[in-house]
Each structure stands twice: as C-alpha cells, then as structure tokens.
Amino acid sequence: MLHDDLPVSIAGLSLTLTALTTVALILLYGWITDAREERGLLSAAQCEAQAEKSRYVALQAALEAEQGRRTQDRAAERRADQQRLKVERDAMERQFEEQRASLIAETMEATFMMIHNGKFASAEPTRSKVIQFPRDLPHQQPQGHPERERSREHGVVGP
Template sequence: MRLASGTAIASTTVATVLFGGVALALNGILHDQVSHSLGGVGAIMVALTAAVLLVIHRWVTDTRTERGLLAQAQHETQTEWARYIAAQASLEGERTRMRRDLDEERAALLEGIAQEREALSAEFEERSASLICETMEATVRMFHNGEFAPDTRRGATLIQFPNQQPEKQPRGHGVVGP
C-alpha cells in the first residue's frame, strides 16, 4: 500500500460524493426541482473542497522525496564517516611509524655522538701527551744549550742614596730643632 488506507477511503468517498452531487444536480435540473439542484451543487462543492483538501493534504504530508533525499544524505554521511575513521586510523599509524623512526634515529645519533666523543677524547689525550712530551724535550734542550742559565755578562749597578742625615744648623734664639 503506497497510501495509507484512510487516504484511499477518503479518495473513494470524495469521488462518490462528487458523482452523486453531479447526478443529483442533473436530476434536479431535468425535473425542474430547485432543491435537488441546489443539493447537488452543494454536494459537488463539498466534494471538490474535500478533493482539494485531500490533494493539499497529500502534497503537505507526502515525504517520499524528502525521505529519499534523507536516506541518500545519511548514506553519504555514513560513507564520509567511514572514510574519516579510516583516514584517522591511517594517520595514527603514520604518526606511530614516524615516532618509532625518530626514536630509532635519535638513539643512533646519540650512539654516534658518544662514539665520536670517545674518539675526540682519546685524540685530545693523545695530542695533549704529545704536546707535553715535545715541551719537555724542548725544555731539556734549552737547559743543555744554556738558554736558561743566568746572564752573567751584565754588571751590577749600585744606586747611591743621598745623605740621610740633615746637616746640623747652629742653634739660635727662637730656633727649635734637633
């Protein structure tokens, strides 16, 4: 049943009343009975009004196209949601892979840096020991060559200090002194 049974019954009733009203109006016209003619015209008007109301009711309450559009929109929404969930899962997998790769790379870099630090430390110690040895050799050679001996060619310079005692002056009247 495409239409509700109430709608089918209403349509049948409207058609019956319309045909009955037309028959009554024609019968009143043929027999020259005004009351039958007016009753028939009234029945026709009621039937047409009911038919118009029935069509308007169907037009207002018929939601088949809207339901079809709604079903289509829901299907598209469901499909889009499934795509979104799949994309989100893919993104999370990619993030996990990238994080794992970065952690592995960081560990490899830290290990490389530690090895490089050990190598540089060993090289520094080696160069430091080499420089100490060279310095000691140069110092010993300089001692043997006499470069660290005191300079005896110069003579000592004696600095004369002035007389530290002032000359004594004669004592006179009003002179105070030693």
C-alpha cells in the first residue's frame, strides 16, 4: 500500500491472513488434541482401580477363609456337644437304673413284709346281689301281645 501497488498489497494481506489462520489452527489443534494431562489422570485412576480390585479380592479371600474357619469351629463344637451329651445321657441312664433298682427292691421288701404281716390276706369273695326288676309296671306294654307281622307284597320279605 505504500507503493501504490494494490495487487501486491492484497496478495501480502492474503498471505499474512493465511499464515495467521494456519498458526491459529495449529495451536487450536494442539490444544484440542493434547491429552497428556488426561492420560496422566487416566493412568492414575487405572492404578487406583487396580489397587481397589486387589484389595477387594484380598478381602474376599480373607472372608472366605474366616467363614471356612467358623464352619470348622462350629462342626468341632457340635461334635464336642454330642460327646458331652452322650456322656451325660449315659450317666443319667445309670442313675435312673440305680434308682429304679432301689425302688423295685424297696417295693418288693415292702410287699413281702405286708404279705408276711397278713395285710394282703385274701378275703372271701363277697356275693353279689341281683336286683330283679318288677314285671308289671304301669308304663310297660303287656307281654302277651305278639308282634305284628310285616306285609310280604310281591314276594319281598323285610327284615
């Protein structure tokens, strides 16, 4: 424009605008496609997730081991309880049999003593008295009337 040459000035302006636009586009492209920071954040998140997964697997394994141990403990307690109950049951049966035997012995001795003292002497059987019902009561039907015979129609005999 200083030399009054318009085509050269327009060409220079066009080249300058094109260069500035290209530089701006290159800067925008780098700014948009620069993922270094996001890649760092993603890597950190992946490491954290992997650590969380490892901790979860370790806790799950510990929980299963604890459950297995508790199951074994309960089974051992059950066996010990069954043995203890068997011992107690046998002791109670022995005690019951001893008490039963002593009661039977006392009963037999008492029965022998009662028989010996005559308390179980057989008494003479008492004769029972049969009560006769009166034959002629006012509300009874006379015995002399025979029962009516049922009809035997068509050859059928009723009961």
